[in-house]
Amino acid sequence: MTAAARSSSSVVTPHRRRGAALEDAILEAAFAELSEVGYTSFTVESVAARARTGKASIYRRWPTKQDLVLDALCQLPTPEQCGLEPVLDESMTTFDVLREVAHAISRVLLSPAGDAMRSVKCEAAADPELARAIDERFQAPRRAFLLALLRRGVERGEVRPEAVNPLIADVLPAVLTHRVILQREPVTEADIIDIVEQIVIPLISA
Amino acid sequence: MTAAARSSSSVVTPHRRRGAALEDAILEAAFAELSEVGYTSFTVESVAARARTGKASIYRRWPTKQDLVLDALCQLPTPEQCGLEPVLDESMTTFDVLREVAHAISRVLLSPAGDAMRSVKCEAAADPELARAIDERFQAPRRAFLLALLRRGVERGEVRPEAVNPLIADVLPAVLTHRVILQREPVTEADIIDIVEQIVIPLISA
């Protein structure tokens, strides 16, 4: 009965997904929900509906909603995936790289991923374990990269040695996330350039 | 008259509060709840229990939970109440004042009020109306003050003229709230001094 209806209508709808295909669909749906409605309004039911599956299939894979969220977050691009790692070739100045970094960060913050990040970061403010997971996966690598960039800048004579410290490495992310996450102010390309030119570069220049 | 009535009738315990006294007790309880459990776990029932009253008394005054939260937030000290306004006398340099400002901001962020602020700011990230209310009451005055301070610094020859812009005025709050609210890192007195000396002052010095 449904079989007949289904096989005839399933030209459009792919058949029942299983295994990894279904898992990916669930994670993708979870991430989309996170982006659109935020952590607070995120429900397992919505994720199931969006992925066109049942809650049971979700709970077969993730014991709790929290675990699902954490895994869904891994859909976010890591710093490396943002192309931050490979830019350290000789031809670029520290300031060139900084502009790239600022673009990379704000590209993420301004995309749907930014909304997901915002809601999860806010939830993390009240959830130490979530906070630790996010820091480990996203922030620690970014901090390390920026410090390495500053150190490289010192070697090239572009950055003053005292600028190599976590305090200063955190200024760019702090200003960007403060604006985008806490203030909800849109950040334009022009803003990014301003931030780098007027704040970061004066701060570190030799 | 209330004083007389109260001192006579409430030698042991004022058994049943009314009017303003009750209202204050509710707001205080609401603020304490906000600080301790955060916006997400904030419930009207807890507030009633903490204020030793019933929900009806709360709903007689505030139509919804949100309204109660907004009013409770007003228990937070305004920038003026932090003593920011009157420090603009001749004897202090811009940098002296900046250190005072940094202390004032972090004093708030490190107190229970900081936890309340954190949870509400995070909620505000998903609630434009709440965000607007907070910005109007707390952030706009602070921004205005910092800009005025920078302008005064230019007149005194301590600050370079190009530093007078919102971008730069926002660096101190951005770095502080990024650390305290988003990163959950404790901020010590030493950190505050570092932030002012290594970031803000170099950025604005003439």
Add this chain to the structure above:
DNA sequence: TCAAATAGGGAACGCATGCGTCTATAAAAC
């Protein structure tokens, strides 16, 4: 090729939480 094993789809359920209302009683104000 076909049956047995495995896994997905869909929906109902129990349970807990919390909002906002409502009622009954008790205390304060006038």
Add this chain to the structure above:
DNA sequence: GTTTTATAGACGCATGCGTTCCCTATTTGA
């Protein structure tokens, strides 16, 4: 003494987690 208001708790309602059940699709391997 009458009116207003506080206290205390029950109530209805909605939401959403995590479980369970039954049925059906897909895979596997004999």
